[in-house]
Amino acid sequence: MIVIYGASGHTGSLIAEALFEHKLEFAMAGRDLQKLETAAAGRCQDLRCALANDHQALVQIFEDADVVVNCAGPFGLIGESVVRAALEADCHYIDTTGEQDFVRSIYEQFESSARAAGRVIVNACAFEVALGDWAAHAAAAALDAPIADSITVSYAVENMKPTKGTQLSILDAMGKPGYRWDDDRWIPVSPGAQRLEVDYPEPFGPRIALSFPSPEVITVPRHSPAKHVQTFISLGQDNPFTRAAGMVAPVLAPVLTPLLGSLLRTSLGSIAESTIRAAESKRPSDGQVARFAIVAEATLGDRVSRCAVAGEDIYRVSAGIACLAAERLQNEGELGGVLAPSELFPAVLALEEIAGQHALFIELPATIERSELT
């Protein structure tokens, strides 16, 4: 049995659709029965209500579950209580977060207790981060070296129409410190403080990308040793304006980021949050799917190994990834602890599986032998 918490949202509904298509037994849970009924659209009769801050009620609705799939965000605000309840109810837990600070905090708080209990927690089973984590693993493995000099994961996204949950998560993350991995520790770094020229797959092409805090910084060093791990996002099309912005951002970022963090902790932050919450909840329609490309590069001296993924429909791809992870964990009895997506699946096989399901383009590092994958 799989229980989706936050099932009334856009991502939760798509996960329900994917689980239904895979004929897996699931329940839809959240804080509002009426919204759950609408989201279920006749696909699920097992609807369960509990508030995210009511620990006992959460434990109760998770009690018969093998896996809890959490897609109620912002995770920095409500995620920890769902993790805690899932562990107490003796379930595996996965979520769709893209919030770096939350992923670090769950790893630091729950790794030992999840391992001792023989339960698995895998954060970020979604477009951001599973695809980037798998691509980084594949690129680093192709170097065939004990430790890489650096691993970078760079995103490019176009036509994104973020849901209310995504907007709130971005706002929450903007007020928190970002990290990169440097010589065996996480170092705070301002978003935009580093720039990188990235050759994305078509239709994106070469673009300037700026550093931003994505959770691969937390997950990748656990399976792919590297001196430096950092994540980037493209500024937009390659033109003189974005090139100029790319030059200026690293200078301004260290000054502006603390200011932004302070501003978001004042009433201005509360106003921004209430405005997003009060807005009508719109879901991206079929004509509004976002295009994306992700490039992971691992370097060692002069050698560069790269793995790229590209495609469209970020939310449906995320639902496919969460469904794959939930199915994988349903009968899991050996693993335990807070795992990265590449510790749950062989990275290249997982990339190929999701690429096959969602017609994604993948560019694998040429030196990987298929016999090395399982």
Ligand SMILES: NC(=O)c1ccc[n+]([C@@H]2O[C@H](COP(=O)([O-])OP(=O)(O)OC[C@H]3O[C@@H](n4cnc5c(N)ncnc54)[C@H](OP(=O)(O)O)[C@@H]3O)[C@@H](O)[C@H]2O)c1
């Ligand atoms: N990493 C990625 O690539 C990726 C991809 C997709 C989604 N996400 C993340 O997943 C989360 C959900 O996204 P979405 O697109 O589904 O957003 P959404 O459509 O706005 O749905 C948000 C969901 O969270 C629930 N929720 C919000 N606050 C809650 C609270 N205090 N207690 C209990 N439930 C609460 C909502 O319940 P109600 O319906 O009752 O309001 C709803 O079910 C976001 O954090 C988003 O950033 C990440």
